[in-house]
Amino acid sequence: MIETTPQQVDAIVAAAAAAAGPWAAMELTERAAALIAIADRLDAHTEELIEAAGRETHLPEASLRRELTRTTFQLRLFAQVVRAGEFLDVRVDPADPQWPMGVPRPDLRRMKVPLGPVVNFAAGNFPFTLSVAGGDTASALAAGCPVVVKAHPGHPELSRLTARLVEEALVETSAPLGVFGIVYGQDAGVRVLTHPAIAAAAFTGSTAGGRALFDLASRRSVPIPFYGELGSINPVFVTSEAAEARAAEIAAGLFASVSFNSGQLCTKPNVVAVPEDSALLREVRAAATVPVGELLNDAIAAGFAGSVERMSANPGVEVLRDAPDSVRLLSTEAKTVLADPTLVHEMFGPATLLVRYRDDAELRELAASFDGQLTISIFGETSDDTARTLIALAAAKAGRVLWNSWPTGVSVTYAQQHGGPYPATTAPGTTSMGTAAIERFLRPVVFQSVPDELLPRELRAENPLSIPRSVNGSRPR
């Protein structure tokens, strides 16, 4: 594979740095138009992109098509967010000589501005949505930041094709040259991350890789925000009521969720807590084999095999299914997990661990034992007191709490939250999916006593751009 040389990296980052001012200063409508131009160009080259992705990833064509749809939808959704201007979080405090702090309040007008050039470490499992023109690129560009993508080694040709389409789209807009760039190779990625002109980083991938990059970002002489999504166990808790009332439905959902995209999702459940001797447990044990597709590449396959082996080697773990072309099922008792929480780890592929609990008290104890998570799902009945407790426990540990639903599949919306306390992410206050992802790449600036004609137009008294604002702490009606 061709790797970007240090000289090339420096030139790409310098171009991004040079583009930062002009891109930040572009009209919001023009910035939005550039995002839409990227989406249009990707859509126009659908067949070429799907073919390239199929060659490099083993993902089924239908999945890839859904993913590309989602990717261009996402770009257009961020265009809409940019045009609306709400993300600027404009706040106006007119001068107030009677301000009860005891000192007159000067005129203060605040908005958000882009952080500067962002490096986006592309992921391997979603070659469109989490890669070159994926969520982190869309949200950073939307925020007004140039983006340098570090291509994922799993799909270099698709990355090259996507980057070319993005660049071609941008050339036809008023976007400055250099606002988008791409580098290949691990050393190149590290060089971008540690380059003084880079202001923030986004990453989706493994805990080990993400932590290593987080450490680099934090140890820079000028540390930068590192938004890492490092994966998650995504525990699912099934109450005894639900396990009896809906055994067949929950079992079917479990196999569908664990096998989706061959289990190569950061939201795949790695643990499903079920009552021992329950209808659900019998249903799961008796279910027909669920076939799964090939894994993304040899490295992923090797990693998956290793993680399943490591768990299977534990004497407290029983292997229920281990056919190589089907969902792997392991099983253990809750007390085994409670005695050794390190037993539980992410298995990136189509496998899950059934954790058998004896009673509601043990289920609650189990739920309380987990670290930070992207998702926690609860299957229960509305009347169920344990379910209520589990929801509260889940909200204290996860970014997304689901009821009678499986965590695989993340809708891109205004309210979505894809994040969570460490180790799910390195930045629990942020999301990497949904429109709120734009907030990661912004910082506030307040203008004090600046006359109207010298203010950015977003902050002027007449509000010429009609951007939503709060005045004196509340929204004008």
Next chain:
Amino acid sequence: MIETTPQQVDAIVAAAAAAAGPWAAMELTERAAALIAIADRLDAHTEELIEAAGRETHLPEASLRRELTRTTFQLRLFAQVVRAGEFLDVRVDPADPQWPMGVPRPDLRRMKVPLGPVVNFAAGNFPFTLSVAGGDTASALAAGCPVVVKAHPGHPELSRLTARLVEEALVETSAPLGVFGIVYGQDAGVRVLTHPAIAAAAFTGSTAGGRALFDLASRRSVPIPFYGELGSINPVFVTSEAAEARAAEIAAGLFASVSFNSGQLCTKPNVVAVPEDSALLREVRAAATVPVGELLNDAIAAGFAGSVERMSANPGVEVLRDAPDSVRLLSTEAKTVLADPTLVHEMFGPATLLVRYRDDAELRELAASFDGQLTISIFGETSDDTARTLIALAAAKAGRVLWNSWPTGVSVTYAQQHGGPYPATTAPGTTSMGTAAIERFLRPVVFQSVPDELLPRELRAENPLSIPRSVNGSRPR
């Protein structure tokens, strides 16, 4: 000085951890009432507090009284923010089978929840506003996080008194025990920061101290957000037009700003760029000596003397005034600073460096040479093209941009932004003053397909708490 033992630290943090759930679950009105109770109790003990602060800090009584007023105002302002509920950033996306992503959208309801126990490293220069019951404590408590304060060694008795009053106030409310604690001593502070139960840290102080703590926070096995405000040069740029038109006024403002609180402010201007051979420069050179008060303590005085000496030792720097009981003035040419940007450093005390520039081009070059700042101030005329350029440059580097005003004095308001790119802070997207400071201690959680009766009341369909929300990405009118 008495230091908190490791055993005591662990007990205090354990109590904070135990209080996290109950404090987060308290009604917003009750949480607000607890903040007001603290403010009321501090107000009721004004004389005792002012006396204690005077004994330990050498700050003038009038300053201390203003500061206490501001501190209790701040607690009450956060109480108002808590009651309003806007900070929860509630977003509702009802289920939408036609969602254009290509996959039906489930019902998603998002709000913010507290991060968990926070450690607040108190500052020495504002014994009320930035100390035990100061801004970081107020904003973290308002967010629903328990707080453990690491007392500043500069005012241990005042810290003890303030902590006792806070605790007495809280006991009379429905706040859980342990929601507020305090520790003394550097080792104790480090032990709190690295304790697994601590979820975030706030700090105001020196760059060296703040960076060391940031590194500890980032190197934890579970890294936590570290909100450090590490100080700033706060450059002031005076255009040639303003320097001629308003020489006397600007000179008087300069001395007032640099001498305020004996220059012991993170917002004190350490550099003032003035045109050479200007009326302003003559005015400043000719001005009468401005007397300044004693510094906070011997350590600060020694640090100040050292930093002034270090700058004076540079052969390119001329010492204009060096009387020990007055504002110290140093002077150099812009080209000297441009040739060696390390020449400029924060002098924590009543001193500033006049930087003489030759022309507008050199002024712009100088303005572009600075790192991240809390504030950048511009003195100019509205018609002035250079001023316009300087405002844009300032917005790209600072959290607060001021026009014809001095940066000392930070109003606590809804729009205020006290922060900026590193080294001004370790978290450029956040503020440590103003109501937006509450956002640092929150993280979003989304609830997917959770039935109304199991949702937090903040998210229910009927909105029983009348909390502002956005629906489908916009505010209902």
